[in-house]
Amino acid sequence: MATPKFPTVKQSFHAELKRRTNDYFESTGKSATGNQQLYLKAILLFAGFVFLYVHLVFFTPGIFLALAECILLGFVVAGIGFNIMHDGAHGSFSKHKWVNSIAAYSLNLLGGSSFMWNVKHNVIHHAYTNVDGVDDDINIQPWMRMSTTQPKLGMHRYQHFYFWFLYSMLYILWIFVLDFQKYFRRKIGEMPIKKMDPFDHIVFWGFKLAYIALFVAVPIYTLGLVSWLVGFLTFSVVAGFIISIIFQLAHTVEHTAFPVPHKETGRLEDEWAIHQLKTTANFAPKSKLISWFVGGLNFQIEHHLFPKISHVHYPALRKIIKQACNEFNVPYVEYRKMRHAVVSHVNFLKQMGRA
Ligand SMILES: [Zn+2]
Numbered sequence: 001m002a003t004p005k006f007p008t009v010k011q012s013f014h015a016e017l018k019r020r021t022n023d024y025f026e027s028t029g030k031s032a033t034g035n036q037q038l039y040l041k042a043i044l045l046f047a048g049f050v051f052l053y054v055h056l057v058f059f060t061p062g063i064f065l066a067l068a069e070c071i072l073l074g075f076v077v078a079g080i081g082f083n084i085m086h087d088g089a090h091g092s093f094s095k096h097k098w099v100n101s102i103a104a105y106s107l108n109l110l111g112g113s114s115f116m117w118n119v120k121h122n123v124i125h126h127a128y129t130n131v132d133g134v135d136d137d138i139n140i141q142p143w144m145r146m147s148t149t150q151p152k153l154g155m156h157r158y159q160h161f162y163f164w165f166l167y168s169m170l171y172i173l174w175i176f177v178l179d180f181q182k183y184f185r186r187k188i189g190e191m192p193i194k195k196m197d198p199f200d201h202i203v204f205w206g207f208k209l210a211y212i213a214l215f216v217a218v219p220i221y222t223l224g225l226v227s228w229l230v231g232f233l234t235f236s237v238v239a240g241f242i243i244s245i246i247f248q249l250a251h252t253v254e255h256t257a258f259p260v261p262h263k264e265t266g267r268l269e270d271e272w273a274i275h276q277l278k279t280t281a282n283f284a285p286k287s288k289l290i291s292w293f294v295g296g297l298n299f300q301i302e303h304h305l306f307p308k309i310s311h312v313h314y315p316a317l318r319k320i321i322k323q324a325c326n327e328f329n330v331p332y333v334e335y336r337k338m339r340h341a342v343v344s345h346v347n348f349l350k351q352m353g354r355a
Contacts, residue, residue, distance in 0.1 A: 003191070004131055004261035006272045013328055014273035017305060020320050033095045034087065034310040041292070042084050042093075042103070048076045056231060057219045070231045074238025075293075077110055077171075081243055083295035083311075085110075089118055092310040108207035111175035111215065115200050116182045119193045126307055130251050130258045130279035131268070136189045137247060138258075140166065145352045147258040152353070160349035164241065167248070171240030175211065179204075245342070250300035253281050253344040254351070255333045274330055276304040281333040283341035285318060290338055301332065 025032055052073045056066060087093035088103025107114045120136050128134040130147070138146040143166055145156040182188050183204060196204070219228040257278040261268050268275060280300045284290045290298055296311020297303065302318055303311065325332040335341035 002266045004128055004134060004266050004268050006268050006275065007270070009271045012271050012273065013324075013330060014271060014305075016328070017273060017321060017324055020324060021306060021309070021317060024316065024320055030313070031095060032092070032309045032313065034093050035312050038083070038087075038093070038310065038312050045076055045079045045083060046106075049073070049080060052076060053214075057222055060223060066227075066231060067234060070234035071238050073235045075242065077235070077239040078242040078246075079293055079295075080106055080110065081239075082246065082293070082297055085114075085117075086121075086295060086297070087310060089114065089122060090307045092308050108203065109211070111171075111208075111211040113179045113183070113204050113207070115196065115204060116179050116188070116193070119191075120182070120188050122307070124188060124191055126304065127272075129276060129304065130256065131261065132258060133190055138252060139189050144349070146252055148352070148355060149258065149260060150352075152355075156353040159353045160346050163346075163349055167244035168237040168241045170244045171236045174240075175208075179208075245345075246294050246297050249283055249335075249338070249341040249345055250281055250297065251279055252348055253333070253335070253341060254348050255331075255344065256281055273305060277301060277325065277330050277332060280304045281335060281341065282318070283335040284338040285315065285334060286336075287338065291315070298338070301334075 052069050055061060056069050056073070060066075061069060084093065084103045085107045088100045088106065091097070091100045093100050093103040104114050104118075107117055125135050125137050130138060132138060132147040132149040140146060141150060142153060143155075144159050144163060145152055182193065186193055215232065216228070219231065223231070259268050259270070259275060259279065270278065282301050283298050285299060287298070296314045299311065299314035299318055302309075302314040302321060305321065306317065309317070322332050322334075324330075335344060
């Protein structure tokens with residue numbers, strides 16, 4: 001499949017949004033990257049990660065405390081992904097490039113490849129959101145059908161029942177299967193990945209081995225096979241489910257679109273910014289707790305329009321963008337509560353399984 005193209009328009013909505021956003025930063029004198037609270041949160045999450053790992057692996061807590069700590073570790077790993085890794089990879093965590101690199105590399109420590117993430121997320125998903133055949137986030141085939149353009153199988157009738165199981169498996173699959181598929185196929189979906197230089201190969205294999213040593217070999221040695229397996233499954237199921245559901249709520253709900261490029265020209269209908277607004281949804285914008293934990297991923301509209309701006313500014317940008325959408329008659333999809341978005345996602349899965 002050829003790479004789709006966005007039409008260039010004379011008076012682009014994107015330019016208008018950029019102008020208004022720049023005005024905001026100029027008038028407030030704020031920097032577009034992260035702030036003190038974000039760095040404090042990053043330290044807290046990282047310290048929590050180290051503490052939980054060391055306590056679980058070397059101090060062997062009792063079974064109930066151990067399970068509780070494994071669940072908490074799942075939350076902490078997802079939190080590091082949302083708040084540190086994701087922002088670092090977008091270059092929005094800090095104004096210093098090296099700090100962003102370290103933040104982005106935290107994914108390697110958690111078992112995922114930062115190289116593959118960069119192509120899958122920053123290049124493909126952010127540009128061609130919800131375009132079937134390109135955006136890897138909606139490719140859970142053949143297990144799930146996430147767009148009307150994907151073939152429908154009998155089992156999809158039940159996907160709104162079994163999705164939670166697949167989402168729970170995401171983290172394990174990501175680390176042990178999907179990264180390696182991408183590595184050996186040299187492709188993400190149908191899109192070829194850029195050439196890896198020797199350093200990329202070393203980072204890929206070095207961190208995969210380090211992860212296996214830290215999260216498989218060492219705990220099996222200190223705890224035994226069964227305790228490790230129970231603990232590892234608990235923590236990775238929690239992390240996998242949280243990561244999957246948060247990313248899916250932003251794009252695969254009833255009110256988002258799945259644009260199809262023109263068969264011959266590969267051209268998409270809308271300019272890039274409007275494409276982003278039609279394919280992306282916010283949820284729970286007023287919840288301080290959710291916003292804190294998911295690192296602004298509940299403000300996906302603002303994130304997709306301005307991925308290089310730190311999520312700490314999204315509540316302010318939301319007002320500006322919502323206002324502009326109202327004026328220009330562009331859709332702005334938002335679910336007031338997280339549970340509304342979850343219901344909409346389940347309804348969407350039901351529709352895709354039956355339509
Ligand atoms: Zn992103």
